[in-house]
Amino acid sequence: MAAPTFSRERFEVYRFAVPVAVGVPLAALLLQSFLPLHLPVVAIFDLPLLVTIYFGVGRRNPISGLLTGCVIGLIQDSLTHQPIGLYGIAKTVVGYGASSLGVKIDVDNPGSRLLMTFGFYLLHQLIYFAVARGLAGEPLYWRWGHQALAGVANALLGLVLYKLLDRLRQGT
Amino acid sequence: MENIISRHRNLTVLAVVLFAQILGLAVQVKQGTDRGTSRLIRIWAVSAITPFAKGVVHSSAWFADTWHNYVYLRTVRVQNEKLRDEIGRMRLEQVRLAQDASQARRLQTLLGFKEQFISQTMAAQVISTTGSEFSRGVYIDKGSRDGIKPDMPVITSDGIVGKVLRVYPTSSLVLEINDPSSGAGVILEKSRLQGILKGSPSGGTFVANIMADESIERGERILSSGGDRVYPKGLPVGTVARISPAGTFLNVEVKPAAQLNRLEEVLVITKIVEKSPEVTDQNGPVRATDILAQRLPSVPPPKPTAPAATPQAGKPAVATPPAKPNGEPAAKPVPPPETGEQTAVEKKKPVATAAEKNASKSVPDAAKPENPAKDTPR
Structure with a gap:
């Protein structure tokens, strides 16, 4: 039996106004650095990652997705004391993966969004750990329980966030 | 060749972007410090984010002050x-x-x-964090324009918080003591054992290099030893929370004295005077x-001759x-x-x-x- 083929034309490609494309990632970075001051538990979320996934999936253009991830990741790196590039590399791959996935499957329904976000969160963390330990020599260790819990939390937050961001997109 | 590149355009761009970042990362790791472009990117990013964070923190502080000082008494x-x-x-x-x-x-x-005396401090407001689970640090609203310099110790009334790592014109990054890359010389108050306080990847703190045959009590206070030439001697660091053997050494977990996850205002020690008491x-x-x-x-x-004082009614x-x-x-x-x-x-x-x-x-x-x-x- 032949596998079903999916074409890019089957799914709608979304565009975002410049203020949204610039403002939303900046707001995510600002909230990510500001909220843990008052709610330490919020540090488990990675808002810039969720925004990267959302824009990648919505635009369905791998180059645009990887560049969005790269820029967001590099800015996130700049705010930490670690070498620049750790988040950059991880989010570049996630941005590319999300937009490539968006071309092939429908990622507008909540179930696939939940699974997709969980999977990309784990991928992001794996790449970050690999690069941080292997290249930068950062003293980190992998905790499956923590990462799985954080993945679920991010996936759940992603559902809410994507619903809000859906209002800002423009169909083509 | 061109045909292959154009056919796999997306993958090519991905490879180029990743290669550039890995190269940049390797250069930074080799150099060990911030130089050139990486420094510039940090300044741009911090300059873009911190004004918003400052605005939010200062306005919320104003509302909180008004409420607590004039309404809720x-x-x-x-x-x-x-x-x-x-x-x-x-x-x-x-x-x-x-x-x-x-x-x-x-x-x-x-x-x-010779003693170290804290002769000058500067109060600063914590405006944001690094936003990363792997980087334990906070931004304060004072920078090089206010006289802040790298390696200045940062404390609260409860105990030490960390040290200034990077200084920008109007803000500074403070590396907290629970970051894995931080270290502070400490001494246990009762047993007088000296060690190095380090941060763990999960955000905890522990004292390294204490031999397993030493006796330490749970709840014992830990102070800064002054041996690291950053923190003045005698500042509260924390208390011993848990002790467990780990080979030839003890694993001494520390509960920090300062509430590192709820910092609002801190003091930056801008001048330490060393003099004889x-x-x-x-x-x-x-x-x-x-x-x-x-x-x-x-x-x-x-003495029989000494008069005794007797209080009279x-x-x-x-x-x-x-x-x-x-x-x-x-x-x-x-x-x-x-x-x-x-x-x-x-x-x-x-x-x-x-x-x-x-x-x-x-x-x-x-x-x-x-x-x-x-x-x-x-």
């Missing part, structure tokens, strides 16, 4: 009374501590120790027990100080005390002179310096 009166009581208790405690501190200073002078109180210290001993009627010395007692154990004659009789703590202050000078004589006598000859001028308390 329900328990202020009760708090006031409690604080007054506490001040009274602390004054008594202060007398005892002043005595101990003065004695310690005299001994340190004799031994030629000085004994400033020329008349010497006064022990609370000495004052009480002089005020209260006491058992007369075992309705009249204040004229206290005779107790005889000194080394047979020294007792000090002059002290007139009857008036009420309150003012009396204690007024009586300080004559009593202290006698105490000072005793203190200087108690110093063993071997510990006395060669230069007799130094032995004279200033």
Whole structure:
């Protein structure tokens, strides 16, 4: 039996106004650095990652997705004391993966969004750990329980966030 | 070749972007410090984010201040009374501590120790975090324009927080003590064991390099040792939370004294002066027990000729100080005390002179310096 083929034309490609494309990632970075001051538990979320996934999936253009991830990741790196590039590399791959996935499957329904976000969160963390330990020599260790819990939390937050961001997109 | 690249355009761009970042990362790791482009990117990013964070923090602080200082004053009166009581208790405690501190200073002078004094601090507001689970740090609203420099220690009233790592024009990044890359020289208050406080990847703190055969108690206080040349000696760091053996060393988990996950305002130590301790109180210290001993009627010395002071009803007692154990004659009789703590202050000078004589006598000859001028308390 032949596998079903999916074409890019089957799914709608979304565009975002410049203020949204610039403002939303900046707001995510600002909230990510500001909220843990008052709610330490919020540090488990990675808002810039969720925004990267959302824009990648919505635009369905791998180059645009990887560049969005790269820029967001590099800015996130700049705010930490670690070498620049750790988040950059991880989010570049996630941005590319999300937009490539968006071309092939429908990622507008909540179930696939939940699974997709969980999977990309784990991928992001794996790449970050690999690069941080292997290249930068950062003293980190992998905790499956923590990462799985954080993945679920991010996936759940992603559902809410994507619903809000859906209002800002423009169909083509 | 061109055909392959254009056919796999997306993958090619991905490979180029990743390669560029890996190259940049390798250069940074090799150099070890921020230079050139990476420094510039950080300045741009921090300059873009921190003004918003500052605005939000300052406006929310203004609303909170207005609420707490002008509207919500329900328990202020009760708090006031409690604080007054506490001040009274602390004054008594202060007398005892002043005595101990003065004695310690005299001994340190004799031994030629040098102390680090915090001579200047700057209050700063915490405006944001690094936003990463793997980087434990906070941004404060003071930067190079305010005189902040790298490696300045940052503290709260509870204990040490960390040190300034990067300085930007209007903000600075503070590396907290629970970051895996941080380290601070510490000493355990009771056992006097020295070690290095380090952060763990999960955000905890522990003291490294303590041998397994050492005895440490849970709850023991940990202070900064001053050995790292960053934090002044004697600042509270935390308490021992858990001890577990880990091979030849102990795994000593520490509960930080400062609430690192709820920081609002911090103090940056901008100037530390290192100098030999000085004994400033020329008349010497006064022990609370000495004052009480002089005020209260006491058992007369075992000389048959010595008059015993007996308080009479309705009249204040004229206290005779107790005889000194080394047979020294007792000090002059002290007139009857008036009420309150003012009396204690007024009586300080004559009593202290006698105490000072005793203190200087108690110093063993071997510990006395060669230069007799130094032995004279200033």
